Amino acid sequence: MSLAIIWDERFTNISFSHPMIRDISKERIKRFWELLKDEPGIVFVKPDLATRKDLELVHTTDYINKLEKASEDPYIGFLDSGDTTHYPGMFNDILLIVGSSITAIKYSNFFDKIYIPLGGFHHALPNQAMGFCPVNDIGIATKILLEKGERIAIVDVDAHHGNGLQYLFYNKSILKINIFAYDGKFFPGTGHYSERGLGEGKGLNYNIAMPLGSADDSFYEALRILDKVSEFNPTYIIVLAGVDGHKEDNLKSLNLTTNSFNLLGYRINRISKELHSKVISYGGGGYGNYSALCMREFVRGLKGIREKIEKDTEDIEKTKYVKRLVSLLSEGFPSSF
Ligand SMILES: [Zn+2]
Numbered sequence: 001m002s003l004a005i006i007w008d009e010r011f012t013n014i015s016f017s018h019p020m021i022r023d024i025s026k027e028r029i030k031r032f033w034e035l036l037k038d039e040p041g042i043v044f045v046k047p048d049l050a051t052r053k054d055l056e057l058v059h060t061t062d063y064i065n066k067l068e069k070a071s072e073d074p075y076i077g078f079l080d081s082g083d084t085t086h087y088p089g090m091f092n093d094i095l096l097i098v099g100s101s102i103t104a105i106k107y108s109n110f111f112d113k114i115y116i117p118l119g120g121f122h123h124a125l126p127n128q129a130m131g132f133c134p135v136n137d138i139g140i141a142t143k144i145l146l147e148k149g150e151r152i153a154i155v156d157v158d159a160h161h162g163n164g165l166q167y168l169f170y171n172k173s174i175l176k177i178n179i180f181a182y183d184g185k186f187f188p189g190t191g192h193y194s195e196r197g198l199g200e201g202k203g204l205n206y207n208i209a210m211p212l213g214s215a216d217d218s219f220y221e222a223l224r225i226l227d228k229v230s231e232f233n234p235t236y237i238i239v240l241a242g243v244d245g246h247k248e249d250n251l252k253s254l255n256l257t258t259n260s261f262n263l264l265g266y267r268i269n270r271i272s273k274e275l276h277s278k279v280i281s282y283g284g285g286g287y288g289n290y291s292a293l294c295m296r297e298f299v300r301g302l303k304g305i306r307e308k309i310e311k312d313t314e315d316i317e318k319t320k321y322v323k324r325l326v327s328l329l330s331e332g333f334p335s336s337f
Helices: 009-013 019-036 061-072 090-107 137-147 163-169 216-232 258-275 291-302 316-331
Strands: 003-006 042-045 113-116 152-157 175-181 205-210 236-241 278-282
Touching (some): 019 291, 061 090, 090 113, 205 316
Parallel strands (some): 152 175, 236 278
């Protein structure tokens, strides 16, 4: 068996999203289970709970105390200025979320590819919740793998730039690729293509900042940057496969179809086979009726199945821009663009 999915029934009742979209987030996970539970060639693995010590790999003691205290509050409230919710008992859910990553690392000894449908909280900072993310589960997983001496590439695909992950590993010898929607002010506001890393991480940070509204043809061009993963030759590829870039998403910013997410999974599968590297992947963002289907298409791509179940979208002008950006970044630091 080569593909495992970390699954726990409790996932269907966990969301840190804004109250307006919490039900959509939960519905997405329920539908994902319905779509995937009978998919052949997948083993479902139950996650262990993380400990407070695991959270300390990324987060400050004061911040972890704040999360614990908020979890005891009998009401729903915000951890930040109005995006990320806390609710009674949330701390245990946080330990389940982070435990999923730790279980994935453990099981990567037995499976080449692992998918965590509820995970990929890439906005959280060491002392701050942000963008529906109370903790940075990918950051914690990456720290554990770094301590084991693994060589790591992070491929962060989501409608939103992974500011928290970029911040945590900007000066580390980790390849970091972000593909997302950007206009200079779109949430979280970071992700300019000139942010290329510092110190040991210099030249290893790639921001494929696509114009808002970019379509499948732009995304296909953006994926050319994955050649950098092959060059870097990691032992682990960590993939955030956020699906909030689908054209029907409620936080609409990109114009992608399910086909893009299938190709992402398919390309990652091909690269990991060539390199004999392990893959740990995450569901990331997604707030619409198509979110669960996009997740299934990513998983099927990861299994080596290439398929198109929608008509591709196109925007020739935006694609020209993305093509040029990928070419310039591939060659080095773009001096003018
Ligand atoms: Zn997002």
